[in-house]
Amino acid sequence: MSDTPTPDVEIDSRGATCPGPLMDLIGKVKEVEAGTTIELLTSDEGSKNDVPEWLDEAGHELLTIEAVDDHWAIYVETT
Amino acid sequence: MTGYAVVLASGELERVQAVSMISSIAASSDIPVEVFVTMNGLSAFEKDRIESGDFQVAGPAGEAMLHSGGDEVPMFFEQLERAKGIGPLEVYACEMVMDLMDTDLDDYIDIFDDTLGVAGFLNRASDKQVIFV
Numbered sequence: 001m002s003d004t005p006t007p008d009v010e011i012d013s014r015g016a017t018c019p020g021p022l023m024d025l026i027g028k029v030k031e032v033e034a035g036t037t038i039e040l041l042t043s044d045e046g047s048k049n050d051v052p053e054w055l056d057e058a059g060h061e062l063l064t065i066e067a068v069d070d071h072w073a074i075y076v077e078t079t
Numbered sequence: 080m081t082g083y084a085v086v087l088a089s090g091e092l093e094r095v096q097a098v099s100m101i102s103s104i105a106a107s108s109d110i111p112v113e114v115f116v117t118m119n120g121l122s123a124f125e126k127d128r129i130e131s132g133d134f135q136v137a138g139p140a141g142e143a144m145l146h147s148g149g150d151e152v153p154m155f156f157e158q159l160e161r162a163k164g165i166g167p168l169e170v171y172a173c174e175m176v177m178d179l180m181d182t183d184l185d186d187y188i189d190i191f192d193d194t195l196g197v198a199g200f201l202n203r204a205s206d207k208q209v210i211f212v
Contacts, residue, residue, distance in 0.1 A: 016151045019100050019158065026107040027165055044150075058108060 005063050005075040007039035008032070014043045014071050021047040022054055029060060029078055036078045037063070043071040051076075082111030082167070084204035086211045090119035092134040092141040092155075094212050099155035101210070106168035113207065114159075115200045116191075117173035121180070124172075124187040129156060159190055169203075171195035 011028055013021035021042040028038060042048055048065065051074055055062045063075035083105055087098045098114065106112045116124065123134060136142055144152050153161075162168045172184060174194045184191055195203075 016153065017147070019104050020151065020153045022104060023107060023153070023158065023161060023165075026104075027161070030165060054104070054108070 003064070004066060004073075005037050005039075005077075007075065008036045010039045010041070012041045013047070014041050016042070017044050018046045018050065020044070022051055025051060025074075025076065026054070029058070029076070032078055034078050038076045038078065040074040040076065041068075041071055042074065045072075048072045048074065081206045082113070082208070084200070084207040084209045085112060085114045086200075086209065087114060087116045087120035088118040089212060090122040090135050091137045092123070092144060093137050095120065095123045095134075095155045096141075096144060098210075098212050099158040102168060103158040103162035106162045106166035109166050111167040111207070112169070113200075113203045114168070114170045115173065115195060115204075116170065117176055121172060121176050121182075121187065124156070124190060126186060126188055129188050156188055156190055163190075171200065 009028060009032060011024050013024045021040060021044055025040050052062050055076060060079050061077040063077055066073045085098055085102055087095065102112045102114050122128065128134065159170060169192045170190050172187065172191045172194050174196045177183065177194060184194065
């Protein structure tokens with residue numbers, strides 16, 4: 001049984017550098033309803049560290065960050 | 080937070096990119112941002128320069144942005160255009176420099192909300208934190 005959240009929405013930002021992944025996430029967060037689980041895929045280490053900072057300020061919940069091969073999967077639940 | 084008033088007075092790619100990144104993320108996060116593009120900053124927004132990619136760079140960071148080896152680096156004009164569709168971001172071109180250079184808004188990419196003088200910028204900046212780049 002995996003603890004990996006089941007996403008409602010996936011954003012594939014692999015290959016994009018900062019601030020591309022964060023912009024992708026913000027745009028999607030504004031489209032979806034509260035309680036939506038988003039999976040953001042990024043190969044940019046800076047974004048991996050910066051996205052949690054934005055979530056903390058914006059008030060959305062960081063569920064988990066998983067390292068997958070050459071990228072990270074960031075799971076977010078909107079509030 | 081009442082927002083940021085950003086003065087972009089340089090055409091160096093590194094500075095223009097930094098302004099667009101900070102402004103775009105702030106505006107997308109619903110923080111009002113006014114960007115006042117003046118002096119050589121306007122040159123980065125010339126249609127011909129955008130088309131040719133012939134940007135002024137100051138050093139290795141700028142070179143790396145132009146030759147990123149497969150990574151997709153969002154360029155400043157793409158970031159700003161996108162952010163304007165998400166949050167409160169306005170971009171103004173300096174009237175004085177345009178007069179000096181004998182240019183009008185048609186010479187630049189379609190990113191500017193309007194032209195602005197110093198008094199107009201100061202009015203808009205009066206309740207904001209000013210960042211000069």
